[in-house]
Amino acid sequence: MEENKEKSLADQKREALLYRQKNGYDRLPREEEPLLEEYCAAYKKFLDGGKTERECAAYTVALAQARGFRPYTRGQALAAGDKIYYANRGKAVMLAVIGSRGLEEGINICAAHIDSPRLDLKPNPLYEDSELAFLKTHYYGGLRKYQWVTIPLELRGVVALKDGRLVDVSIGGNPGDPQFTVDDLLPHLGADQAKKTLAEGITGEQLNLLVGSRPFREDEGSERVKLAVLDILNQKYGIVEEDFISAELSAVPAFRAADIGFDRSLIGAYGHDDRVCAYAALAALLELGTPARTAVCVLADKEEVGSMGVSGMQSHAFDHFISDLCDGRQVPLKTCFENSFCLSADVTAAYDPNFPEVYEKRNSARANYGVGLCKYTGSRGKGGASDAAAEVVGYARRIFDKAGVVWQMAELGKVDQGGGGTVALYMANRNIDTLDAGVPVLSMHAPFETVSKLDCYMTYKACKAVYEAEE
Numbered sequence: 040m041e042e043n044k045e046k047s048l049a050d051q052k053r054e055a056l057l058y059r060q061k062n063g064y065d066r067l068p069r070e071e072e073p074l075l076e077e078y079c080a081a082y083k084k085f086l087d088g089g090k091t092e093r094e095c096a097a098y099t100v101a102l103a104q105a106r107g108f109r110p111y112t113r114g115q116a117l118a119a120g121d122k123i124y125y126a127n128r129g130k131a132v133m134l135a136v137i138g139s140r141g142l143e144e145g146i147n148i149c150a151a152h153i154d155s156p157r158l159d160l161k162p163n164p165l166y167e168d169s170e171l172a173f174l175k176t177h178y179y180g181g182l183r184k185y186q187w188v189t190i191p192l193e194l195r196g197v198v199a200l201k202d203g204r205l206v207d208v209s210i211g212g213n214p215g216d217p218q219f220t221v222d223d224l225l226p227h228l229g230a231d232q233a234k235k236t237l238a239e240g241i242t243g244e245q246l247n248l249l250v251g252s253r254p255f256r257e258d259e260g261s262e263r264v265k266l267a268v269l270d271i272l273n274q275k276y277g278i279v280e281e282d283f284i285s286a287e288l289s290a291v292p293a294f295r296a297a298d299i300g301f302d303r304s305l306i307g308a309y310g311h312d313d314r315v316c317a318y319a320a321l322a323a324l325l326e327l328g329t330p331a332r333t334a335v336c337v338l339a340d341k342e343e344v345g346s347m348g349v350s351g352m353q354s355h356a357f358d359h360f361i362s363d364l365c366d367g368r369q370v371p372l373k374t375c376f377e378n379s380f381c382l383s384a385d386v387t388a389a390y391d392p393n394f395p396e397v398y399e400k401r402n403s404a405r406a407n408y409g410v411g412l413c414k415y416t417g418s419r420g421k422g423g424a425s426d427a428a429a430e431v432v433g434y435a436r437r438i439f440d441k442a443g444v445v446w447q448m449a450e451l452g453k454v455d456q457g458g459g460g461t462v463a464l465y466m467a468n469r470n471i472d473t474l475d476a477g478v479p480v481l482s483m484h485a486p487f488e489t490v491s492k493l494d495c496y497m498t499y500k501a502c503k504a505v506y507e508a509e510e
C-alpha cells in the first residue's frame with residue numbers, strides 16, 4: 040500500500056506556480072561544502088594580500104603568472120587557449136583567456152573593482168599640534184566618517200621621488216609594526232558632539248591620523264615631534280617632507296580577514312566591496328580551460344569615486360585592450376562589443392534585521408541566499424541605473440540554473456531610501472549587454488564588512504558560468 044498521499048491540487052499548483060526561495064544551505068550539494076571552504080580560505084588570503092588597488096593588482100598579477108598567464112603586448116599573435124593579462128599603471132588589471140570561437144561572436148566579461156573606501160593622505164599632510172604629530176587625510180569613497188575613528192589603521196602606498204624612483208610604503212601589516220589611529224572624544228566631554236547627527240559628529244577635517252609624540256632630542260627648536268617623525272621616514276624610506284607631494288599614501292583598516300560566527304559561516308574583513316567579486320571573477324578565470332567565447336576579467340580602479348580617470352572603468356584602456364585583441368583577428372571592435380555579455384560583479388546590500396526600516400524585504404538580497412542579481416541599481420526613479428533588459432536577465436537565469444548557481448534577485452533598499460551605482464552603466468554604454476550581480480554585504484563601506492561564505496562561493500560559480508557560457 041502506498042504510504043504517501045497524493046498531493047492536493049493546491050500543493051501541486053503551489054509547487055508549479057509560486058516563486059519560493061530556499062536558504063542556500065538547503066540547496067548546496069554536500070560534496071560542494073569542502074570546495075566552498077577551500078575557496079573562502081583562498082579569498083581571505085587575497086584580502087590580506089592587498090588592501091589598496093595597487094597591492095591588489097600586484098597580487099592578482101602574481102596569481103595569474105603562477106597560473107601561466109603572460110603579459111600581453113600590442114600586436115602579439117594569439118591562439119585559442121592563450122592566457123594573457125594587461126596591468127594598467129599598476130592599479131587595474133585586465134585578464135583574458137582566448138576562446139575557440141572568433142571575437143566577432145563577442146566575449147564574456149566579468150568586471151569588478153579593487154579600490155575601496157579609505158583615508159588618503161593630503162599632498163601636504165604632516166603637521167604638529169600641541170606636541171603631537173598628525174597626517175591630514177582626505178577620505179576616498181563614500182564612507183561614514185564616525186566609523187573611522189578609534190580603530191587601528193595601517194599606512195599603504197607609494198612615494199614617487201623626484202629622481203624617478205618609486206618607494207613602496209607598507210606600515211602596520213606585519214607583526215611588530217606600529218599602527219595608526221584617528222582620535223575621538225571621550226564620552227565625558229562628548230555631550231555637544233552627541234547632539235549632532237551621525238553625518239556631522241565627525242567631520243572630514245577631523246580625520247587626522249595620529250603618527251607620533253616623541254620630540255627630537257637635545258633640540259630647543261620648534262616642531263620637534265614632526266622633525267623626529269620625518270627623521271624616521273627619512274631613515275627608513277629616504278624621503279623628505281616635500282616628497283609627500285608626489286605620493287599616494289592611504290590609511291586602511293589594520294584588521295585581517297576573519298571567520299565570523301560560532302559556525303564560521305561568515306567572513307569579516309576590510310574591502311569586501313568589491314574584492315569579494317574581484318576575487319570571484321579572477322579565481323574563475325584562472326582555472327578556465329579553453330572557453331568557446333573569449334573570457335575577460337576586468338579588475339578596475341576608481342569605482343568608489345565614479346569610475347573616471349585612466350584606471351577607472353570609463354577609461355579607454357579597456358576599449359584599447361579589446362580592440363588590440365580584435366585587430367589581431369581583423370574583427371571590428373563594435374561587432375565584438377555588440378555580441379558580448381558583461382556581468383558587472385559588484386556587491387549589493389544584504390538585508391539587515393537590525394535596520395528593517397530601510398529595506399523592502401520582498402526584494403532585498405539575504406545573506407546565504409546566493410549571488411544577488413540586480414536588474415537595475417541607481418536611485419529615486421532608477422536615476423543613474425543601467426537597467427538590464429528582460430532578455431538579459433532571462434539569459435542569466437538560464438546559464439546560472441544550468442551551472443547550479445544559487446542566486447537571488449536584489450534591490451539595494453526601499454524606493455527613495457538612497458541608492459548606488461556600479462561600473463554596469465559604463466559597460467552598457469559601450470553597447471555591451473550588462474547585468475549587475477554580486478555578494479550581499481552587511482555594513483557595506485564600513486572599515487570591517489561582513490559577507491556570507493556561501494554567497495562568496497556562489498558568486499565565483501556565477502562568474503565561471505558567465506565565462507563558460509556558449510549561447
Ligand code: MN
Pocket residue numbers: 152312313342385386
Ligand atoms: Mn562596489
Ligand code: MN
Pocket residue numbers: 312343484
Ligand atoms: Mn562601494
